[in-house]
Amino acid sequence: MTNAGFNPIRSVTATDENGQVSTVQVASEISLTLLMNEEKIVTLMTLGTHPKALAIGYLRNQRLIKEMPEIQSIHVNWENGTIQVNTFAGEKTRRAVTAGCGQGVVLSLNQLHDIHRLKLNIQQTLIDALLHTLTQQNEIHRQAGGVHSCALCQGSEIIAFVEDVGRHNAVDTIAGLMWLHNWPGDNKIFYTTGRLTSEMVMKVANLGISVLLSRSGVTYKGIQNAQEIGMTLIAHAKGQQFLIFSGEKNVVFDG
Amino acid sequence: MTNAGFNPIRSVTATDENGQVSTVQVASEISLTLLMNEEKIVTLMTLGTHPKALAIGYLRNQRLIKEMPEIQSIHVNWENGTIQVNTFAGEKTRRAVTAGCGQGVVLSLNQLHDIHRLKLNIQQTLIDALLHTLTQQNEIHRQAGGVHSCALCQGSEIIAFVEDVGRHNAVDTIAGLMWLHNWPGDNKIFYTTGRLTSEMVMKVANLGISVLLSRSGVTYKGIQNAQEIGMTLIAHAKGQQFLIFSGEKNVVFDG
Numbered sequence: 089m090t091n092a093g094f095n096p097i098r099s100v101t102a103t104d105e106n107g108q109v110s111t112v113q114v115a116s117e118i119s120l121t122l123l124m125n126e127e128k129i130v131t132l133m134t135l136g137t138h139p140k141a142l143a144i145g146y147l148r149n150q151r152l153i154k155e156m157p158e159i160q161s162i163h164v165n166w167e168n169g170t171i172q173v174n175t176f177a178g179e180k181t182r183r184a185v186t187a188g189c190g191q192g193v194v195l196s197l198n199q200l201h202d203i204h205r206l207k208l209n210i211q212q213t214l215i216d217a218l219l220h221t222l223t224q225q226n227e228i229h230r231q232a233g234g235v236h237s238c239a240l241c242q243g244s245e246i247i248a249f250v251e252d253v254g255r256h257n258a259v260d261t262i263a264g265l266m267w268l269h270n271w272p273g274d275n276k277i278f279y280t281t282g283r284l285t286s287e288m289v290m291k292v293a294n295l296g297i298s299v300l301l302s303r304s305g306v307t308y309k310g311i312q313n314a315q316e317i318g319m320t321l322i323a324h325a326k327g328q329q330f331l332i333f334s335g336e337k338n339v340v341f342d343g
Numbered sequence: 344m345t346n347a348g349f350n351p352i353r354s355v356t357a358t359d360e361n362g363q364v365s366t367v368q369v370a371s372e373i374s375l376t377l378l379m380n381e382e383k384i385v386t387l388m389t390l391g392t393h394p395k396a397l398a399i400g401y402l403r404n405q406r407l408i409k410e411m412p413e414i415q416s417i418h419v420n421w422e423n424g425t426i427q428v429n430t431f432a433g434e435k436t437r438r439a440v441t442a443g444c445g446q447g448v449v450l451s452l453n454q455l456h457d458i459h460r461l462k463l464n465i466q467q468t469l470i471d472a473l474l475h476t477l478t479q480q481n482e483i484h485r486q487a488g489g490v491h492s493c494a495l496c497q498g499s500e501i502i503a504f505v506e507d508v509g510r511h512n513a514v515d516t517i518a519g520l521m522w523l524h525n526w527p528g529d530n531k532i533f534y535t536t537g538r539l540t541s542e543m544v545m546k547v548a549n550l551g552i553s554v555l556l557s558r559s560g561v562t563y564k565g566i567q568n569a570q571e572i573g574m575t576l577i578a579h580a581k582g583q584q585f586l587i588f589s590g591e592k593n594v595v596f597d598g
Contacts, residue, residue, distance in 0.1 A: 098563040102586040105467060107596045112586060117541055117562035133541055133564070212360060233560030233579070234538050253540055253562050283489050285508055286372055286388055305488030307372035307508050308353040309388070324488070331357040331367060341362045 096135045096251075097232045115234040117253045121170045122146060124153075127180050135228070135235060135252045138261045139164045142252075143171045145264030149291050156267040206274050206298040210320065212343040215301065216328050217244045222279055225249045229281075238262050239279040240271070247271065255282035259291050266295060273297040284310040284323050284333075293317050299338070301325050306333055351390045351506075352487045370489040372508045376425045377401060379408075382435050390483070390490060390507045393516045394419045397507075398426045400519030404546050411522040461529050461553035465575065467598040470556065471583050472499045477534055480504045484536075493517050494534040495526070502526065510537030514546050521550060528552040539565040539578055539588075548572050554593070556580050561588055 095116065102112045118136040122129045122143050129152070134142055140162050147153040153175065160174045218241055226237050228251045236255035240248040240262050248265050252258040259280065266273065273296030282288060284306040290313060292300045299320045306323040311333045314321035320335030332339055350371065357367045373391040377384045377398050384407070389397055395417050402408040408430065415429045473496055481492050483506045491510035495503040495517050503520050507513040514535065521528065528551030537543060539561040545568060547555045554575045561578040566588045569576035575590030587594055 100563065100566055100588060102588050103591040103594070104587075105470075105583060105585050105598070112588075114560065114566065114588075115562050117564035119541075119564075215360075234540075234562050235560075253538070283508070285489075286374075305369065305490075307370050307489050308355065309372035309374075311355055311369065328360060330360050332359075333355060333357050333367075333369075336358040339358070343360070 096137050096228055113232040115228055115232045115251075115253055119169050123170060123172045125174055125178050125180060126172070132257060133253060134257050137252075138250060138264070139171050141250075141264030141268060142257055142261045143173055143264065144267055145260035145262065146257075147173060148263045148267060149260050149294060156270075206296075206318070207338055208275065208277075208298050208320070209338050209340055210277060210299050211340045214244055215322070215325065215330060215339075216343070218246070218277070218279065218301070219325055219327065219330075221246060222249075226251060226281070236280070236282045238281075240266070241277040241279060242275055247276070255280065255288075256291075258282075259288065263291070263295055277301060279325075280304075283307070284314075284321060286310050286313050289313045289317075289319060289321065293319055298335075301330075351392050351483055368487040370483055370487045370506075370508055374424050378425060378427045380429055380433050380435060381427070387512060388508060389512050392507075393505060393519070394426050396505075396519030396523060397512055397516045398428055398519065399522055400515035400517065401512075402428060403518045403522060404515050404549060411525075461551075461573070462593055463530065463532075463553050463575070464593050464595055465532060465554050466595045469499055470577070470580065470585060470594075471598065473501070473532070473534065473556070474580055474582065474585075476501060477504075481506065481536070491535070491537045493536075495521070496532040496534060497530055502531070510535065510543075511546075513537075514543065518546070518550055532556060534580075535559075538562070539569075539576060541565050541568050544568045544572075544574060544576065548574055553590075556585075 097113050098116050099111050100114055101109055103109050116135060117133050119131055120134055120139060121131045158175045160176045163172045222239055229235050229237060235251040235253055236258050237251040238258040239246050248262055250258045250261045276297045277299040278292045278297045279301045281303045283304040284302045286309040289310045301322045303326055314334035320338045321333045322330050323333060324331045352368050353371050354366050355369055356364055358364050371390060372388050374386055375389055375394060376386045413430045415431045418427045477494055484490050484492060490506040490508055491513050492506040493513040494501050503517055505513045505516045531552045532554040533547045533552045534556045536558045538559040539557045541564040544565045556577045558581055569589035575593045576588045577585050578588060579586045
């Protein structure tokens with residue numbers, strides 16, 4: 089996993105409402121074309137800090153790769169902006185791939201892990217502690233804005249923290265890191281700054297994670313899906329406040 | 344254009360951090376599968392308030408339809424969640440369609456309208472007035488959260504205002520409304536609550552609009568693209584504040 093000397097933050101000049109010019113930091117955004125067995129799959133616009141995890145997680149969440157041992161090699165070429173994943177089977181993909189932002193839904197409920205049985209409890213004090221720690225972490229957002237972040241948490245520990253220009257890229261990168269490090273999902277909590285749409289719920293369930301926490305809002309279908317698969321869904325989580333929309337029995341009020 | 348009796352806001356119960364249960368309003372999110380000449384193009388997760396404009400705008404921004412007169416008929420079927428667009432040519436698409444959130448880029452700079460020549464001036468007082476008016480409009484966001492909004496403005500008038508669960512759906516819906524009403528882009532200002540990534544800049548340029556205003560941040564590539572095509576790019580526009588990242592010469596400081 090290399091950042092390849094890539095700087096995710098750039099300085100630019102901007103003019104404010106009084107006509108004053110100043111230097112402002114903004115998030116980078118690079119174009120990375122993902123190829124699998126030499127076939128072009130998708131061009132991702134990304135911050136570029138975790139190219140391999142992003143590529144692996146994208147292929148995992150698109151169900152183009154079923155498990156990590158299928159992958160033979162992975163190579164990033166920053167010169168031409170490509171990332172090449174080869175599988176042992178060497179198969180070409182057989183279907184169009186679409187993704188992200190409610191535009192091109194791939195996962196469906198009946199394909200998902202059964203996370204009903206997990207019933208991971210989460211304490212109110214743990215949520216408070218996580219939200220406090222997470223606030224300190226969003227470095228690129230604080231410096232440059234224009235990014236979403238996701239975190240993978242175990243107890244009060246943040247195992248992985250990823251920022252990207254697209255909220256789906258951040259989720260996919262966490263999915264890739266989980267495979268790369270062989271981390272199970274059943275004892276994890278997933279945090280995102282993004283909204284809890286149905287796609288977000290399904291992607292997280294696909295990782296075998298049963299607790300999903302967001303700083304933002306939630307959609308009705310997101311709630312319906314979470315209830316159906318037994319996910320604990322907590323939105324508007326900021327400071328010491330939150331709202332539980334599904335799985336309230338799994339939250340322990342110890343505050 | 345029909346809302347088909349569809350309610351974009353739903354009431355649900357949620358449990359807060361004190362264990363108190365209350366009724367909360369959330370945004371709906373429905374699955375709408377777009378077919379063109381009976382071929383499945385994409386499944387969109389949408390608020391569902393402007394299905395026809397969304398479908399037309401999606402096909403426009405994906406360059407699957409070059410101009411409005413190509414469309415023969417369009418039919419929404421809420422029973423099975425599909426929208427069927429037929430063209431006079433009746434052609435099947437010849438390529439995979441991908442979209443949204445930096446995942447699947449379709450537009451490229453050299454295909455875009457040349458908006459260099461437009462140089463539409465925008466007054467600081469007009470920006471202030473628009474931001475003030477726009478704050479009153481985001482009805483679903485205010486009631487239920489979980490949505491992004493876009494607006495098409497001409498002078499101080501808001502011609503169209505669209506909220507959707509995906510920021511790309513909102514942009515595509517505006518693109519569809521512009522074709523449906525035969526509105527030119529050269530005298531318009533585009534507003535979004537979403538971040539100004541390179542894709543957002545290119546989609547708006549594709550509509551022939553040269554001024555893009557956002558409540559959120561901006562990426563470095565978004566700025567680079569805007570500078571290259573001569574777009575006036577204004578981010579962090581909230582209250583009476585904003586930051587101009589491209590085309591500052593087109594902003595008149597009359598405040």
